Amino acid sequence: MSRTKLHLLVPLAALGALVFASLSYAQATVGTFYQQETFTGIESEFVCQPSPIGVVTNTVTESGHFVITDQGVHIRGTAIQDYRIDFADGTYLLSVSPSHFERTATSSVEVFTEAQQDRGTLYSADGQVIGIVSVFTLTHITWRDSNGNGVPDPGEFTSEVSQFRVTCP
Numbered sequence: 588m589s590r591t592k593l594h595l596l597v598p599l600a601a602l603g604a605l606v607f608a609s610l611s612y613a614q615a616t617v618g619t620f621y622q623q624e625t626f627t628g629i630e631s632e633f634v635c636q637p638s639p640i641g642v643v644t645n646t647v648t649e650s651g652h653f654v655i656t657d658q659g660v661h662i663r664g665t666a667i668q669d670y671r672i673d674f675a676d677g678t679y680l681l682s683v684s685p686s687h688f689e690r691t692a693t694s695s696v697e698v699f700t701e702a703q704q705d706r707g708t709l710y711s712a713d714g715q716v717i718g719i720v721s722v723f724t725l726t727h728i729t730w731r732d733s734n735g736n737g738v739p740d741p742g743e744f745t746s747e748v749s750q751f752r753v754t755c756p
Contacts, residue, residue, distance in 0.1 A: 718756020
């Protein structure tokens with residue numbers, strides 16, 4: 588299942604506003620965040636089904652902690668996707684997918700790591716278990732903003748690891 592990175596953008600946007608407030612006081616701002624969102628869409632990347640396109644209903648629950656100092660921002664959290672994909676032939680997948688992420692950002696360096704384990708059950712149209720679908724991802728990125736423009740440019744990624752494993756029934 589394709590993963591949205593909203594859990595990275597929403598807390599960072601909120602925390603970005605807080606960074607400037609904490610800079611003037613030279614002390615740490617510590618807090619938590621929580622967000623839950625449900626959406627429906629087309630899933631076009633499901634690799635364990637003869638018909639790879641289905642309709643997905645996904646509830647994403649994100650929570651975690653942040654620390655803001657005059658040195659930068661540190662975020663650690665969990666995103667849990669609880670979803671169902673219905674395929675045209677009547678088969679469907681039920682899954683819960685926890686993801687753990689951590690991000691540290693300073694004025695010139697950003698480090699992000701995320702590990703996700705998705706273990707779902709694929710069912711036939713009549714509700715019989717077809718098998719287990721397992722997805723594991725690991726992402727690690729280190730980015731050094733050498734020109735100070737706040738945008739990742741070619742050559743600024745100093746470390747990039749992406750692992751993706753899928754097991755189908």
